[in-house]
Amino acid sequence: MRYWLMKSEPEEFSLEDLRNRPDQTEPWDGVRNYQARNFMRDDMKRGDQVFFYHSNCAEPGIVGIATIAREAYPDPTAFDPDDSHYDPKSDPDNPRWYHVDVGFERELNRTISLKELKEHAKTLEGFALIRRGNRLSVMPVDEAHWRYILSLE
DNA sequence: GCCAACGTTGGC
DNA sequence: GCCAACGTTGGC
Numbered sequence: 001m002r003y004w005l006m007k008s009e010p011e012e013f014s015l016e017d018l019r020n021r022p023d024q025t026e027p028w029d030g031v032r033n034y035q036a037r038n039f040m041r042d043d044m045k046r047g048d049q050v051f052f053y054h055s056n057c058a059e060p061g062i063v064g065i066a067t068i069a070r071e072a073y074p075d076p077t078a079f080d081p082d083d084s085h086y087d088p089k090s091d092p093d094n095p096r097w098y099h100v101d102v103g104f105e106r107e108l109n110r111t112i113s114l115k116e117l118k119e120h121a122k123t124l125e126g127f128a129l130i131r132r133g134n135r136l137s138v139m140p141v142d143e144a145h146w147r148y149i150l151s152l153e
Numbered sequence: 154g155c156c157a158a159c160g161t162t163g164g165c
Numbered sequence: 166g167c168c169a170a171c172g173t174t175g176g177c
Contacts, residue, residue, distance in 0.1 A: 056176080134174095
């Protein structure tokens with residue numbers, strides 16, 4: 001099993017939104033970055049664990065745990081001209097963008113903020129989230145880092 | 154709202 | 166294949 005971190009702006013889609021979905025799962029659509037897509041398409045397996053991260057908000061940080069509920073399949077929003085993530089270069093016969101479904105697991109007892117994570121930079125060396133200038137919205141987390149971060153909870 | 158960092162695009 | 170221009174991300 002692998003471990004991941006996925007970012008979402010809470011004003012767009014929050015952990016609460018995921019919890020409140022009828023089946024507590026959601027297609028992680030709209031990702032238009034090749035590296036993030038490759039992680040979803042090639043490496044994510046059903047049951048993998050995910051840190052749910054809130055970005056672009058008052059206190060950016062990890063707020064909960066999700067799981068990969070469905071493995072990669074083409075992102076339909078790429079084919080929809082009315083969707084803000086429409087990409088005319090994505091051909092339904094050869095889709096450019098793939099995504100997974102994410103399922104709610106639990107909320108953390110407290111938010112583990114980006115600020116706090118940066119204070120553990122030494123232990124978390126190599127963790128993509130705290131690398132300078134990082135903008136990836138989907139990234140792998142080492143198992144050792146995963147466990148350490150959870151121990152902070 | 155600002156702006157640094159970074160990915161993508163497209164002219165050459 | 167280089168690189169300037171541009172758009173986006175996301176912390177602050």
